[in-house]
Amino acid sequence: MNVPLSWLSDYVKLPKDTKSLTDKLTAIGHMLDKTKGDVIDLELRGNRPDLLGLIGVAREVATVFNQKLKLPEIKKLPKTDIKCPFVKVDKAASNMVYRYTAFSLKVEVGPSPDWMIKRLASWGVPTINNVVDITNYVMIETGQPMHAFDLDKLKGKRLSLRPAKDGEPFSTIQQGQTVVLTSKDLAICDDEKVQCLTLIGGLESKVTNNTTEIALEAATYNQANCRRSSRRLKIMTDGSVRHEKHQHPAQVIPALERAYYLLQKYASAKSTSLLSDFYPKPLKPKSILFKPSEVKRLGGIEVPINTIIKILNSLEFKVAKSGLNLKITPPAFRTDIEESADIVEEILRIYGYDQIPSIPLSGVSPQPMTYPTFKIQETLRDHMTKLGFDEVITLSMINNKLAQQFGCDKDAINLINPPDPNISTLRTSLIPGLSEYAKKMLNQNNLDIKLFEVGKVFNKHDTKYSETIKLGFIATGDILYIKGVADTLAKLLGIININPLISQLDPKLAFTLNIKTPLFFVEINVDELLNNLPAFVNHYAIQSIYPPIIEDININLSGSYEELVNKIKSVSPLIKNIEFIEKYGDKLTLRITYHDKNKQLSNEDIASFREILVDPDFHKS
Amino acid sequence: MKNKLINIKNEALAMIMGASDTSELERLRINYLGKNGSLTQIAKDFKDLSSEEKADIGRIFSEAKSAIENALDEIKFNTRKVSENIDQTLPGKPVRVGLMHPISAVAREMNDIFRYLGFSVADGPEIEDDEFNYNRLNLPKDHPARDLQDSLYIKEPDILLRTHTSSLEAHILATHKPPFRFVFPGKSYRYENVSASNHMIFFQYEGIAVGENITMANLKSTLETFIHMFFGPERKSRFRCKYYPQVEPGVGVDIDCQFCQQKGCSVCKNRGWVEMLGAGMIHPNMFRMVGIDPAKYSGFAWGMGLDRITMSRYKLNDIRALFNGNLEYKI
Numbered sequence A: 001m002n003v004p005l006s007w008l009s010d011y012v013k014l015p016k017d018t019k020s021l022t023d024k025l026t027a028i029g030h031m032l033d034k035t036k037g038d039v040i041d042l043e044l045r046g047n048r049p050d051l052l053g054l055i056g057v058a059r060e061v062a063t064v065f066n067q068k069l070k071l072p073e074i075k076k077l078p079k080t081d082i083k084c085p086f087v088k089v090d091k092a093a094s095n096m097v098y099r100y101t102a103f104s105l106k107v108e109v110g111p112s113p114d115w116m117i118k119r120l121a122s123w124g125v126p127t128i129n130n131v132v133d134i135t136n137y138v139m140i141e142t143g144q145p146m147h148a149f150d151l152d153k154l155k156g157k158r159l160s161l162r163p164a165k166d167g168e169p170f171s172t173i174q175q176g177q178t179v180v181l182t183s184k185d186l187a188i189c190d191d192e193k194v195q196c197l198t199l200i201g202g203l204e205s206k207v208t209n210n211t212t213e214i215a216l217e218a219a220t221y222n223q224a225n226c227r228r229s230s231r232r233l234k235i236m237t238d239g240s241v242r243h244e245k246h247q248h249p250a251q252v253i254p255a256l257e258r259a260y261y262l263l264q265k266y267a268s269a270k271s272t273s274l275l276s277d278f279y280p281k282p283l284k285p286k287s288i289l290f291k292p293s294e295v296k297r298l299g300g301i302e303v304p305i306n307t308i309i310k311i312l313n314s315l316e317f318k319v320a321k322s323g324l325n326l327k328i329t330p331p332a333f334r335t336d337i338e339e340s341a342d343i344v345e346e347i348l349r350i351y352g353y354d355q356i357p358s359i360p361l362s363g364v365s366p367q368p369m370t371y372p373t374f375k376i377q378e379t380l381r382d383h384m385t386k387l388g389f390d391e392v393i394t395l396s397m398i399n400n401k402l403a404q405q406f407g408c409d410k411d412a413i414n415l416i417n418p419p420d421p422n423i424s425t426l427r428t429s430l431i432p433g434l435s436e437y438a439k440k441m442l443n444q445n446n447l448d449i450k451l452f453e454v455g456k457v458f459n460k461h462d463t464k465y466s467e468t469i470k471l472g473f474i475a476t477g478d479i480l481y482i483k484g485v486a487d488t489l490a491k492l493l494g495i496i497n498i499n500p501l502i503s504q505l506d507p508k509l510a511f512t513l514n515i516k517t518p519l520f521f522v523e524i525n526v527d528e529l530l531n532n533l534p535a536f537v538n539h540y541a542i543q544s545i546y547p548p549i550i551e552d553i554n555i556n557l558s559g560s561y562e563e564l565v566n567k568i569k570s571v572s573p574l575i576k577n578i579e580f581i582e583k584y585g586d587k588l589t590l591r592i593t594y595h596d597k598n599k600q601l602s603n604e605d606i607a608s609f610r611e612i613l614v615d616p617d618f619h620k621s
Numbered sequence B: 001m002k003n004k005l006i007n008i009k010n011e012a013l014a015m016i017m018g019a020s021d022t023s024e025l026e027r028l029r030i031n032y033l034g035k036n037g038s039l040t041q042i043a044k045d046f047k048d049l050s051s052e053e054k055a056d057i058g059r060i061f062s063e064a065k066s067a068i069e070n071a072l073d074e075i076k077f078n079t080r081k082v083s084e085n086i087d088q089t090l091p092g093k094p095v096r097v098g099l100m101h102p103i104s105a106v107a108r109e110m111n112d113i114f115r116y117l118g119f120s121v122a123d124g125p126e127i128e129d130d131e132f133n134y135n136r137l138n139l140p141k142d143h144p145a146r147d148l149q150d151s152l153y154i155k156e157p158d159i160l161l162r163t164h165t166s167s168l169e170a171h172i173l174a175t176h177k178p179p180f181r182f183v184f185p186g187k188s189y190r191y192e193n194v195s196a197s198n199h200m201i202f203f204q205y206e207g208i209a210v211g212e213n214i215t216m217a218n219l220k221s222t223l224e225t226f227i228h229m230f231f232g233p234e235r236k237s238r239f240r241c242k243y244y245p246q247v248e249p250g251v252g253v254d255i256d257c258q259f260c261q262q263k264g265c266s267v268c269k270n271r272g273w274v275e276m277l278g279a280g281m282i283h284p285n286m287f288r289m290v291g292i293d294p295a296k297y298s299g300f301a302w303g304m305g306l307d308r309i310t311m312s313r314y315k316l317n318d319i320r321a322l323f324n325g326n327l328e329y330k331i
């Protein structure tokens, strides 16, 4: 929000030093975006429509610098005609508009006074004529948008509000721009057609130098509906930005009163009708019962009760004592104030967040309860980096063609609105992404690749969606190397079988992907791993003082290696370790470690077992 | 003959391991590999074997021989004086180690700090529904803040990829009884055309503490401690009022701009301060939705951009490089 300081100073005395002004505004919730000469630009705050008007800003300045707010001059509006002849609202549109207030005036259209033209320019609005300029000027002052129609251009000289018809065209006040409306847009019409929208006026009934009589309106619409209209029609105006915010309908009247004053003074205006005020459900002011102790309970600081009342009063909150509590009625324009916690913020931001002390959390600190699903990921990061692998993060959504090539498209979930339509498949495996990553590294001449990723994969089962944590790793080298990594990882985790999916990147696929170096990968379901994870793993033991007997044997392999190892182990409990040395045809060389904790083994102790193992038919037994 | 060979090898290896000095090693070399050594002797009997046996035995022979040679060499190397023949000004042999991803590394640094402050680490789903991504975060339908969130949908209108890790805050509130303290680093998603500064994947780091008598003074201490431990004890921070739908009162925390020593520069938009994180006291509506009494319990929450902090910590100025293979691991 642009705030021209010389204009602001109409409503409040400003400190001499702009920096102390902007620092203070920043501290109380209106951060300075930038300063451009006399104009400061404050960041908009989503819940404070009152700050979209300079008077709202002035009120905050007056509060923090202990000054008086000077409200501008106004003129009382004509009496209200309870029949509301000038404004009719269709039942179908009653959810779209909360208040619509209008009356007609004779005016003399001409140029605006120089000071007004300059002020509007400093804010960023070009001058049109005195009538249009005054509606803009008042919007900037109060935050309440308003619109003036050329009354003679309105067929039937009255306004009716209804949902637009689907496909109904409308020419906006911006020359040449025609938009097509839908039944979700509110149309403000004369007896014949749409003359105005919530967010912009119409070309046909705009006020020109030939205008002699106007209809002046100010309204409060359904904010969400305005927002959707603005997105749908791709029109954003200073008015639409304000109508999207939670404005209070009570704001309509002071804004019209201010405009009436200025129109009278600078456009010789005279009202020609009573006020038509469509406002079927007037909002009553609501009050909040407030315990002053809440300031300490939430803020951690004691603020004296008199200071509390003074701060709230200066923000125009009405405060009445009610026993030990306060009954607080916020002003209508503070639509953000709903409950006690909001009032605590009001008090503290003015009292100063910098006054709040710094006190460590106290009491018994809660028992550590880091989620196992997080802990295991950290453990895997530790183990994999120990094993020499670099961690990478790849995108959760992958190229659709890549997903297809890896066969990862079957149970895959697709994004409905991907920014890039080619990248819309949520990964069901980490491998496609890791392969792409590895390919990029190979192309950069990194030929020794060891990468891993821990992350979610996503699947669809009928209409159910699921996500699973997976560990994937990929490396150059050979398949027994990557299997060895998986084996060591299993040992580190203390799990006998981590159920890895071990594979070589299919050469045909590698060729298609233009990957020339063989890549080997492993993928492990971490959620399953978690179910088998022992609470404790012991990687340590004291070495026996009796040395082992280690010897190599040659043995025939039939069946799996694992079966053979189990068979050898069953020969004697003295066989403590079996190490694979090499394989030649069907013959294996294995290194057998015999060991006894309690005595020094002699050749005789193991002779009988050795005999069994070297029997050429051992593998058949 | 096969067994004999294996026995010779096993015996030789055991003897070599047990040797006490170099002269003994030399004796062993002669015993096994010398002209009259036992291996050399046995090789003389090969001529009587069939060609099939020859191949098999030959292989075992050469394996035994090289095993003995290797063992001898290894032992010799170990007993050699360090300075002998090695130019120690040469660089050491490179050792390959694995590194974590920078985002994981920063998250871990932060987790360690917050663990020290009594927090545990949580994680949760990345596919969310409207309820947990919005409603439970005090963002009912038609809330203007929803428009700022351009969601990636899986099924319209209510299944989407989480647009912030705050959805996890809603899960934590729903599943734990106060008091509790959690931090949660995590991946979030949004509709975004990818550029050097924006991505459809981004990482956040959030935290929450709930209990009795938790105040903004505790929030201040927690975050100040974090800032001093993470960024350095000399760093300054400021707390100002800021609006977020999930908190009331709301807080914005800024840190002093290091680029200009707070004199004002383009990085800090001449403010001297850089926006660091958003925080505040948990909004009573968030408590009510899960049946926690906001009059009895209070709590604070905060959130920050984990990827932004990672990028500035490691001086990585292109967010795409965090994910696309353009990241160099410098060990």
Ligand SMILES: [Zn+2]
Pocket (backbone or CB within 6 Å): B257, B258, B259, B260, B261, B262, B263, B264, B265, B266, B267, B268, B269, B270, B271, B272, B273
């Ligand atoms: Zn700076």
